[in-house]
Amino acid sequence: MALTEIAAPAPMGLTPPSRVQIARTKFLKYGFGSPLAAAVSVLVFALLAYILWRFVDWAVVHAVWSRDNVDQCGHGGACWAVIDARHRLILFGTYPFEEHWRSTLAAIAIVATVLLSCIPAMWQPARLAVLWVVGFAAYYLLMEGSLLGLQQVTTDGWGGLSLTLFLFAAVVLLGMPMGLGLALMRRSDMPVVKWFALIIIDTIRSLPLVTTLFTAAVVVPLFLPGWLDGDKIWRVILAFALFFACYQAEVFRGGFQAIPKGQVEAGKALGLGYWNIMGRIVLPQVFRHALPSTINMVVVTFKETAIVTIIGFFDILASGKTAFGTADWAPYYIEVYLFVAAIYWVFIYSLGQYGEYLKGRMALSER
Amino acid sequence: MHRVLAASAMVAASLMAPQIALAESATVKQIEERGTLLCSGHNGSYFGFVEVNDNNEWKGLDIDLCRALTTAILGDPDKNQIVPLSWAQRFPALQSGDVDVIIKATGWTMGRDTEQGLQFSLPYFFGGAQLMAHGDLGVTDVAGLEGGVICVEAGTTIERLVANYLSTEGIEHDMVSYESAAELRSAYLANRCDAFAAWGPFLAVLRATEIGDPDAHVILSDQLSAEPIAAAMRQGDEGFVDVVNWMLSALLIAEEEGVTSENVNDMAANPANPRVARLLGVEPGMGERLGLRDTWARDMIAAVGNFGEIYDRNLGKDSPYKLDRGLNNLWSHGGVLYAPILD
Structure with a gap:
């Protein structure tokens, strides 16, 4: 009772x-x-x-789902048969059909690398370095294949979601430390270092991304010696990461400017060295201040990877366009675009939610 | 010492010049050492010329020509690698060696031929401005459009071509210009135009892909222009140009002689005439002069068929686009395609 x-x-x-x-x-x-x-x-x-009902009516009620029923398409409903027939092209580009399991595993490796990088317990330079080397090596070994004794697939054959994820992860994970380095150099007391960083940041930021990537992919091999120019994809990733780093350096600069000078001076008065002041006092606060704009940069970069199509890479959008680029499937481009949009949405929404989680976590430390 | 060696090598080379002209080209040698031919693809799909099928394999007119060239040089249609390239990227990619040849709906222009350091093969396709009209008008040529409304995209070369052609032929008409291709298309589909003008293959693609009932539209037979589409190669390797030219010529000769992928082995066993015997390597001469095998053309036709088969499969009657051969027929069938003399 x-x-x-x-x-x-x-x-x-x-x-x-x-x-x-x-x-x-x-x-x-x-x-x-x-x-x-x-x-x-x-x-x-x-x-x-009414709009919702019309959409559901089109997308679900009257939709054709299987490629076997493609002859019923075009009667007022969505033709998801195009996804049924062409989803492997959208997800893997022109990667050889029998080897798609490799591309799948490689994509999972990249997603796992990014997910693990997001866990606060991993945020130590040594752990991150090991994780990234292992993650990217796994991707490369699986996709390229010859070192594992599998059929070799050159980077021309990489494509689809797998390639988009790889480009995104490589650009952000390489660009983030580069951006931090540039931001630190820019604040340096040594004029040479400072001006070097300034010139790089301002030059790259005043060039369009298309120009930068086109130069890296097409123009650079014309004057670089053959042994130095490597595969197109690495040049493009480096150029893209540098582009990202220059913007991210400016984001970090905003974070630096939010920190009162007195804190650095207090650190010096206590006898702390440069790296201690930076690592224990300044940078943790810089990251917190820069977080919202950083998430923004990362999301924008995910979407910008679609630009690599102009230098002949089959990112997910380009392979989506190729999926309806044949007379049989040409009428059903809306379905393909919706499918690709849904994939973008899943990834970008997850990134946004992770940003919210980080904000909450950092807000806790401010209480 | 080195100088002496180099000088004597040069003397030896000049003495041997007649033989060297017969020896294989540097590009072909490179392809053979690599074991792969690097061809141009597209960063997406270019209807009829470069597409990707349901099994993620490249197909299309340009891809088939690449497969033909691969078979001619390496004996196996699959030993090629299609490098996806955007339009802007194709010439730098060729110059930097990312691809061996560009077969990518590329027009032969003076600028490309001279300033850009390219060398073109014989044209394998002629694409030009054509008109498409509503089928219920019952017209088959432009003369039938007398008094009709003809729509064009404003400010394009096609607009000028149409105006010129119609005034030369003395055909009364109303011409309406639209700012964009999309507006032009919807105006035509909304019956505001009797006919509209665009690049011929583009009209065929449009008819096959975006119009509910393809049979309700007719592509008129008049060709308002003819822009030659050819394979492009780096300047300075005449031997490779010879190989590409004779690859295309062999496909045309095969069609002239009725050699197809199905009957090629029977024809080789029992050649109808000396030309066929030479073409299929029954009599020597086809291979040695190009630095290839004597049976290269036979292998090639067995793998991809003759030019007519390639055309019909990708753009013509066996494809969804149903683009008439028109100019792209053999000279003997009213077209402009011809092969040099096989001696």
Whole structure:
């Protein structure tokens, strides 16, 4: 008896209203507070419901799902048969058909590398270095294949989601330390170092990404000796990472400027060296201040990887276009674009959510 | 010492010059050492010329020509690597050695031929401005459009070509210009134009892909222009140009003589005439002069078929595009394609 008495709910007036209750009250107050508001709300909701219903009707009810039924396509419903027939082209580009398991594993390796890099326990230079070397080596060995005794696939054959993820991860993971280095150099007391960083940052930032990548892919091999120019994909990743680093350096600079000079001076007064002041006082705060813009940069970079199509790489968007680039599938480009958009959304939304988590975590440390 | 060696090598080379002209080209040698021919692909799809099938394999007219060249040089149509290239990238990629040859719907222009240091093969395709009209008008040529409304994209070379052609032929018409290709297309589909003008293969692609009922539209037979499409190679390797030219010529000769991928072995066993015997390597002469095997053309036709088969499969009657051969037929069938003399 005594137990039930204790567990009994407290009187209503004492508990704070739940979020749902607040939302409902506000919804009723602002949405249906006056006859006009109610009329507008009903109209808007009816319109939204109609659009949603039309979409579901097209995308689900009247849709054709299997490539075997492709002859039923084109009668008012979505033709997902194009995805059924061409999804491997979208996901893997022109990678050899029988070897797709390798491309799948390689993509998983990259995603795992990125996920692990996101865990705070991994944030030590040595751990990150090992993780990245292992992750990228796994990707390269699987995709290229000849070192594992598998059929060799040169980088011309890499493509699709697998390539987009690799480009993104390589650019961000290489570009982030480069950006930090440039930002530190830019703040250096030594004029040579400072001006070097300034010139690089300002030059690269004043060139369009397309030009930078085109130069790296096409122009550089014309004057570099053959043994130095390597594969096109590495030149492109380096150039893209440098481009990312220059923008990221400016993001970090904003973070540096938010820190009062007194903190560095206090560190010096305590007899701390440069690396101690940077590592223990300045950088942790810089990262916190720079976080929102950094997440923004990372998201933009994920989408910008699509630009590599102009130098002949089959990123996921280019392979999507190729998927409807044949007379049989040409009418169903909307379905392909929606499929590609959904894939982009999953990755970019996850990145955004991770950013929110980081913000929450860093806000805790400020309390 | 080195100088003496170099000088004597040069003397020896000049003495042997007649034989060297017969020896294989540097590019062909490189391809043989590599075991792979590097061909140009596209960074996506270029309908009819470069596409990717459901098994992630390249296909199309240009891809088939690359496969033909691969078979001619290496004996196996699959020993090539298709390097995806954007339009802007193709010439630098050729110069830097990323590809051995560009077979990529590339027009033969003076600038490319001279300033850009390229060398072109015989044209293998002639694409030009053509008009497409609604099928229910019952017209088959431009003269039938007398008094009609003809739409073009504003400010393009095609606009000028159409205006010139119609005034030369004395055909009364109303010409309407649209700012973009998309507007032009929807105006035509909304019946605001009787006909509209664009690049011939583009019209065929449009008819096959974006129009509900392909049979309801006719591509008119008049060719308003003819831009030669040819394979492009680096300047300075005449031996390789010879190989590419004779690859294309052999495909045309095979079509003239009725040699197809199906009957090539029967024809080789029992050649109808000396020309076929020479073509298929039954009589020597085909291989040695190019630095290839005597049976290269036979292997090639067995692998990809003659020019007509390649055309029909990718752009013509056996493809979804159903683009008439038109100019791209043999000279003996009203087209402009011909092969040099096989002596």
